[in-house]
Amino acid sequence: MSRLRIYDDQIPGTPLAEFHDHATIEHELREAGVRFERWEANEPVWPGASQEQVIAAYQGDIDRLMKDEGYQAVDVISLKPDHPERATLRQKFLEEHTHSEDEVRFFVAGAGQFTLHIAGKVYEVLCEQGDLIGVPDNTRHWFDMSESPYFVAIRLFTNKEGWVAHFTGTDIAGRFPRMPPHPSATALAP
Ligand SMILES: CSCCC(=O)/C(O)=C/O
Ligand SMILES: [Fe+2]
């Protein structure tokens, strides 16, 4: 189940609010300028599936987003708990950063945790299968896949170069909760 926790950015220990209802999560995030939508993730793909398999399964959605919203590039992150580079991949997104383009991610399997730092608040968003999140350009954020990653996310970019991050150099991400392993990942962990 998707989940949103909102914190004061100075008080990591206790959320100000927590929501599980998708419509409420969408509303709260929209007020913070963040897109959050429920999409159909009906084509079965599993963490570890290849980029080609995932793109073929979701070609219709990808074409629509690229045509209607001007995205220029697409790739896939597909990870399961036995990936040999899981620790390095986790580390790549774990500290606060921004992008100069907006960030659209469609979770088609498993789960991952985006945390957004906006106007003195911290929005911790547990994205599950079927969630599409759009983080506006220059928004401070980080992403955790847990120590046992279990997800497939389609990433769309307005920049043909793909993923480019600007790290803010703060230590805020380390003060807020990391993502615990997905229940399915625990069953599969090496
Ligand atoms: C869920 S896709 C991997 C994370 C990512 O692309 C990103 O930019 C995190 O901030
Ligand atoms: Fe990012």
Ligand code: NI
């Ligand atoms: Ni409101």
